[in-house]
Amino acid sequence: MRLRVFEAATGQQALARMREALGPEAIVVATRDTENGVRVTAAVETHDPDLRAMLDPSARNAVVERIGDALRAQAVPPPLSERLLARVRETGLDDPVLALADALGRLGAFATAAEGLPDRLALIGPCGGGKTAAVAKLAAEARLAGARPSVASLDTRRAGGVARLRSLLEPLGVAVERCEDPQQLGGRSVTERPEIVDTGGLNPFSGRELATLATLLSQLGQEPVLVLPAGLDPADSGEIAANFAALGVSRMIVTKLDMARRFGGLLAAVDAGLRPCRASIGPAVGSALLPLSPASLARLLLGGSEAVAETSS
Template sequence: MRLKSFHAKTMAEAMRLVRKTLGDDAIIVATREEEGGGVRVTAAVEDDDLLVAQERLRQPAAAPADPEEPEIDVSEVVAEVLQRHGVPAALAEQLVDAAAGLDTDDPCLALGAALDQFYTFNPLPDGRGRVKPLVLVGPPGSGKTLIAAKLAARAVFKKRSVGVITTDTVRAGGVDQLAAFTRLMKLKLATVEDPDALAGAFEVNRGTDLVLVDTAGRNPFDREDMNDLKALLAAGEAEPVLVLPAGLDALEAADMAQSFRAIGVRRMLVTRLDMARRLGSLLATASRARLAFCDASVSSKVAEGLTPLNPLAFARMMMPPAEEKKAPKPAPKKLATKTKAVSSPSSRTIP
C-alpha cells in the first residue's frame, strides 16, 4: 500500500487532487488544517490500483461525446404551428393527424403533406397559351387592381400578349391607378361600365393570350352588389378569381368566400401576406368555401410579382426555416402517432 499527502487551499480541491493522482479507489487516511492556511489530506492506495491510476493519467483524455439531440415530435411541432396561426381547432386536429401519418422527422415536410391532402393548389396561368379571361373579384380594398398589374407584368415579361379591362368606374381614381400601370407596360386599358360593354371588350381581345378584368370591390353580404357582379360575369366565358387579403377573422373571411363561390369562384388569390403574421384564416376560408389556392402577393410593389402557391411553399410560410428544426421540449412519453402509412407529397408540392 502506498501513502501520499496532498496540500490544497480547500478540502474540495484536495479531494480532486487525490482522485486525479491515486484514482477513485484511494482511501482517505487523515485530514488536517495547516497553520498557514489550507488543508492537508493523506490518502492510501493499493499498489495495483496506483498503477492503474498512473496509466490512466498517461492516456490522452477522450473527447467528450456530442450530446444527443432530442428527437423531434413532428405532431407536436405541427400542432404548435397551427395553434400559433389561429387555425380552428377541428381543422387543426385533422391536419395534425394527417401530418403524423407521414414517416418523416421534418415538420415542414409533414405539414406540407397534410396541406396537400386537404387542399387544392392551382396557380394562375402566365399567358403561356390562350386561356379564359380572368375576372378579379373580391371585397373593397382587397388589392384587385394591384394584382391585375402584377399578372399583366408577369405575362409581358414572358412576351405574351395581354389585354387589360377595368369595370371599376365608381371608385375615385380606380381607372387612373390601373392606367398608370398599363402605360408603363405599353398596354391599352379598356374601360367598360356594363355587361354588354364587357362582352364587346372580350370580343376585341379574342386573339389575346391573357385577358385580365379588374372589377370594383363588392360587398359579399349585399344581395344587389352580388347580383350585379353575377350579371357582369355572364357577359362572356371567363373565370372569376377571388382576391382576398390575409389577416382577416377566420369565420368572417370564410363567409365572404362562400358568397363569392355562389357566383362561380373556384380559386382564391391571397394578398397582403407581408402584413399578416397569422395565416389560419386562409386555411379555414379555403376549407369552408371549398376553394383552391392559386397565387399570393407578398409585396405592394408591382415589380416583385406574385408567388405561385403549393403545399410546401405554404407550409414554409407558416413555419419559417429557423423553426423547422426547432424541437419541442421532450415529453415524458413518446406519442404513438405513426399508425398509418401515407405517401410523400406529390411532385407538385416542391417549389
C-alpha cells in the first residue's frame, strides 16, 4: 500500500488528478478542506514481493540442480562440474544463465567481442579441425568490413592444401600467397591487415609433430591461434588444449559447434587455459565466426543443441 496526496480547487479536480496519477484502482483514504480547496489522500495497492519464496533455500538448490543436470548432460568432466557448481552455490544467483556465466567467467579468460582476434595471426591445430575454413571466414569478414586482408598458406606439404584456400577466396578477390617455410613467410613485406596465415594440420598427441610446431612457432611473427572442434571427447580436448597452451598458445577459435551435441570438450579446453575468441557454426565461408562470451557459452550449455540451431539460423 502506497499513499499519495492530491490538492486541487475542487474535490472533483483532486479526484481526476488522483486517477490520472494512480489509475482506476486508487482508493480515497481521506479528504480535507484546505485554504486553497480540497486535499485528497489516496492509496494504491502495490504488489509486495513474495519474501517467503525469495528466502526459500530450495529455490537456490533448484538453480544448482538445473545447472548440475545441464553440465552432466554436456559431458563436462565431474571435477570441473564440481568447481563450477561450487561457484554457483557461493554466488547464490537465481538466474541459471547468469549464475553459470559468472562461474564460467571465473573458469578461464574470455576475449571480449571488441578485443576479438589479433590482426596478425596463424591458425594452427589438429588435422581437419577447420583451419582453412576459418581463414576463409576471417578473410571474408575483413573484406566485408572494407579491409584488404593479406592471406598466406604454409600448408604446402599436402597436395591441394593451398589450392583449396584459393578456391574459397577467389570469389572474394583475395589472393593466397604460397609460402614454403616461415623464412619465406617472414621475408615478405606485408602492410595489409589483418594478416592471416593457414598452416598444415597435425596430430596433437604426437611429440614429434608438436616439436616441429614448436620450431615453427619460434619463427613466426604472427600470433598462433588454435582451431579446435567443439565436439571432441572432453579428456582429449583438455589434453590437446594443454599441449598447445604449453607451447605458448593462448587463444582459440572453436569450430563445428553445429556438429556437436555435447560441449564438455569445449569447457575442458577453456579449463586448460585456452581463451575462446570465436565460434564457427557451419562450413560456409559466408557464415561469420561469432564471438563467445561466458553468457553465450552458458546459454549454449543450458540450451544444448537447440541453442546452436537458434544461433546458426
